[in-house]
Amino acid sequence: MKKISAKISLIILIILFFYACDSVKRVPEGKNLLAKSEIIVDGKKIKNEDVTELISQKPNTRFLNLPLSLYLYNWAKPNHDSLFTEKFIKDTIRFKRNSKFFSSKQVYRLGESFWYSGIHNFLKNTGEAPVILDELKTQKSATKLKVYYFNEGYFNVNTTTTTDTIGTKKAATTYVVTLGKPYVIDSINKKISSPVIDSLYRRTEQLSIIKSGVQYKSDHFEEERNRLTNSFRNNGVYNFQQNYINFDIDTINTGNKANVNLLISDYSFRDGDSLVKTPFKVYKISEVNIYTDNPSSKNKVKIADSIVYNNYNLYSVDKLKYRPKAITNAIFISKGDTYADFKNNLTSRSLNNFKVFTYPSIQYELDPNDSLANSLIANIYLSSRKKYSFGASFDALHSNIQDFGLAGNASFSIRNIFNGAETLEIAARGNIGSSQDLANPDNTFFNISEYGADLRLNFPRVFFPLKTDRIIRKEMIPSTQISLGFAKQENIGLDKENFTGALTYNWTPKRYNAVRFDLFNIQYIKNINVSNYFNVYRSSYQALNDIAQNYEVDSSFLNDDGNLTIPFGTDGFLNEILLNDPGINPTPSDFNTIRSINERKNRLTENNLIIASSYSFSKTTKTSLLDNNFYVFRIKGESAGNLLSLIADASDQPTGPNGNTTFFDIEFSQYLKGEFEYIKHFDLRNNMVFATRTFFGIAIPYGNSNSIPFSRSYFGGGSNDNRAWRPYGLGPGRSGARNDFNEANMKILLNAELRFKMFGKLRGALFVDAGNIWNVLDNVEDEDFIFKGVDSLKDIAVGSGFGIRYDFGFVVARFDFGFKTYNPAYEVGKRWFREYNFSNSVFNVGINYPF
Incomplete structure (x- = not known):
């Protein structure tokens, strides 16, 4: 009977699933769902995002070849408000019955709850409404395709569309584009009216983006227009604008060749009812005024305080609050200089760096005292933040x-x-x-x-x-x-x-x-609280206690259960072993383990004094938040303890309990540390990004130290590292993370991640993480921990997995599942895929992307 009930339940669930997954469930009668859209250019199917994005109507997003976003939308009830009203409000008998348990107000509010309203709104917002075929949008898309390829130099391009029915209430649209032969730029002629502009143009003519023999592209002309405008304005032509540059393209009877005429007209302005044209000229800065209280005009506000400093005029409506030098050092616009746009940008960036002003306003006006009208007055308006x-x-x-x-x-x-x-x-x-x-x-x-x-x-x-x-x-x-x-x-x-x-x-x-x-x-x-060490580092305690069970230990070191007490028993047992108590004769293996436990305890409980100097440099090609094709390069070098070493030697400072030199009775750290990181993102288009990261870091103790302080060490694992291991749960080397908090002084890390859009605001990722930490050139003697060159690279751990991300717009919530793919803690031959299952996976939660 139970088996029959289970089968019936399964059949009902399958029927409900397929009912909800009916992709045309919300498609009105007489309309068709756009299920497929293709672009065929000269017989080849095009998937280039630059082209596909021109289509006004695209089918619903598909993941694993299923329109899951559409299914989510279809699961939501379209009129849940009216259904709730019909069921709970208009049904007076049910309304009265519910009002006995809840107040009338609470019954009304029930309609706003997650179950009756919120879940349907969530499904609608996360999913996608069915894309209904619109012939008008299809024709607009065809026109966009024609314009796009025309701008790419295919002046004889032709586009057609076909729409076919491929099922009940489903249709497919195909755009067929025939390009023809592209046009190539042939001759380039210039006609520049103003002598000043002509002279400036010839200085950078070799940098022109428009070149003879290159295929015609409209974008190149816009780029050249921007280049020339920036060049002119950065060389004193204050009133130059892009609209003074025009390109006349001649393609009549040229045999697929385009002859280009570059036309740059004179400056024009309206004087009364007349339009006056005059040659452009180069402007100089005759005066720089700085208003520290942001009046709209110095003529409208009474100036209470002013000062002239290094050819800058500073004004304030109250007593001047700033030292003149502090302000003028941030100004790159100087009296007597030629006008330049880039100096405005530098000045704005520099003033923003002050963090005491809101964004500055820089305005220019003609100097009324210059009869030749070749001079500008720069007015810089600053608005102070609250003190x-x-x-x-x-x-x-x-x-x-x-x-x-x-x-x-x-x-x-x-x-x-x-x-x-x-x-x-x-x-x-x-x-x-x-x-x-x-x-x-x-x-x-x-x-x-x-x-x-x-x-x-x-x-x-x-x-x-x-x-x-x-x-x-x-x-x-x-x-x-x-x-x-x-x-x-x-x-x-x-x-x-x-x-x-x-x-x-x-x-x-x-x-x-x-x-x-x-x-x-x-x-x-x-x-x-050093005495609390073995309460915190439980794996060290367990290893020490297990060894103690094999020997005749002083009974005062043990509790009623026969285990070492903390701290009296643990410290006493360590001292007896390491001071060669004749009553205990440990095996060489046990002695080495105890010595290692004691060394780690001393290192993690010692007080650290670190005085370091460091230099770091970073470079990125990322220009905006939407840029998905860039790299980031970082290097860092750090040196610690050298200054203290010189002072300690000169002042004959005493040594500490570990035999190292002290400063104010504290053994200071001395080491060299270097790091390298390179991040590269590849934009694969179609909402796909391939991201990689390479990291290498090493810290070498010397002089007054034989180990690196815990706070300056490296660890492996975690949501931004190797995601198949928990933080501090990887390495060192092939040791298998024996300690509670595993760290070392050398690290290698490689990450690769394929990011893609699933549907709505959901994003997916497939990743592979590889890396580990090792001890090198320090006081660790265990062979499993130490890096010994190329041969130790076989101990690089590999994790792989998948992730789901939800984009809130201002932040991305990240959920990653990491699986141990290659675990160097196991013996050779049993390292691959030994724990590749969900029971041994690691679930990571993070904010934004890991790199």
């Missing part, structure tokens, strides 16, 4: 550390604090949480906490005692940041105190290049 601003936020949290937490942030900003457009930012943050995993003798709900404060002082220039103008020019939009920070954790891990400080310089050598130089970056990490 003081306050911000605050409050969040509820859940993480693997705390079951429930409350976090708050508050920030206070003071702009123009020293009258040089500097900005001071003070921020405080706090977090209290509840964790059942921690000891809680007082049985308090909020048993963990973290708080901190940060101070940042920003200068819109290079803040340095020596002049740096020749090295870092003001055109590079430099800035300086001085930062200080403090944070403290209680009942979290080892309860760290973290002090930070940095002096950082940023500048842009070119438009899409960026440089960051940390003259010094100080970090002091102090572990308050």
